Amino acid sequence: MNRIPAPHPIRGIAALREESRPLGLVSALVGGLALAIVLGGTASVLTEYGIQREDRIAAALQSIELFTILVFGSLLGAGATALGFGTYRRMPTRVSREEAIAGAVLGLQAALCGLALLWFIQGDMERFARNFLSFEQIVPHYEAFLNGAKNTLLLAGAGELFGVILGLVLSVFTISKRAVVRAPVRVYINLFRGTPLLLQLSLIYFGLALGLGVNMSAYTAAILAFSLNTGAYSAEVFRAGIQSIERGQMEAARGLGLGYMQSMRYVIVPQAVRRVIPPLMN
Known part of the structure; x- marks a missing residue:
């Protein structure tokens, strides 16, 4: 009797096309767009005004263009957050739920960054630029x-x-x-x-x-x-x-005829090195 092979699970781009839903995709796109507007818009305004002189940097930070971009990006991010968190439980597939959550998280990041920048630029930008962004003194x-x-x-x-x-x-x-x-x-x-x-x-x-x-x-x-x-x-x-290596590892190595230093070199230390990479990077 011939067996029917089990169907292979759908992965990669095919899974995205198969399981994606318009609402989840819209949430992800809107959240990403909001974050790009907040960060990219801020960078573009600073570039447009110029960052060579501190007075131009202060003018960019106090400009109406930057204020408008941050307000719009924050509102768009808040909308993406509400859309994503409000709809992800009703999404029928895993991919669509991940899209909704991603949109909500990206939107929340955009809203928080935008609000933080809006709060920050209400201060004395001229003093801030003079003390921290005076590139004229650094260039030489x-x-x-x-x-x-x-x-x-x-x-x-x-x-x-x-x-x-x-x-x-x-x-x-x-x-x-x-x-x-x-x-x-x-x-x-x-x-x-x-x-x-x-x-x-x-x-x-x-x-x-x-x-x-x-x-x-x-x-x-x-x-x-x-x-x-x-x-x-x-x-x-x-x-x-x-x-942290189990004692049985050493006992097994010694049982195979390896000496103490050989057991450490060939059995214990290689396993320990893999385990300590995360704390070692600290």
């Missing part, structure tokens, strides 16, 4: 800002890279059963986690030079301090990840 020094941004990225990247490697190695020692192995690592972790980073930078740059005669550049000292500081925090993250 843009090369220094770019150089500072480059150094910041390099220092942060190098410190994070070396710190994560150091933390991964130290985390293995923190779970050792031997106190003579575990204690020095705990002292290091508690010391670097319990003292300010600025103090660590000062001690490494000035203290090593004055006490031990180790002279290093400020750049090298900063990378070393960032690496040691990050290593202390990442060691605790990796330790928690390793200890």
Whole structure:
């Protein structure tokens, strides 16, 4: 007896065409349009007036064009919110319900952003532009800002890279059963986690030079301090990840003839690394 194959579920664009409903689609489009009007309209008004001079920025923020755009976008967003939340329960398909909810959420974001901007522009825009948006004073020094941004990225990247490697190695020692192995690592972790980073930078740059005669550049000292500081925090993250692995994993690895370090290297640590990626990115 021939079996009739089960129909494949409809997915992708075909599912959207099949399950979408006009009311849900309208809600999503109106909500997205409202948010685009609020954000894009604000940007277009600022661009039209010009952002090179602070008086032009203040004039743009106080213009009737921006006020009209924000009011219209907020009202449109409120309408999309009411339409989406009011109709999504009556939608017959999952896609149409998602469209209605998306429209409601986008509309709510547009309304909140519009109202916040309307409230904000009622203040002293001239003083705000003069204190925070005076690009005329920044332009002559843009090369220094770019150089500072480059150094910041390099220092942060190098410190994070070396710190994560150091933390991964130290985390293995923190779970050792031997106190003579575990204690020095705990002292290091508690010391670097319990003292300010600025103090660590000062001690490494000035203290090593004055006490031990180790002279290093400020750049090298900063990378070393960032690496040691990050290593202390990442060691605790990796330790928690390793200890979250079920004990049976280690027992199974040892049962297969692997040594302790081999079990950690091939079985425990690879699983722990996957688990600690979210907290490590913090």
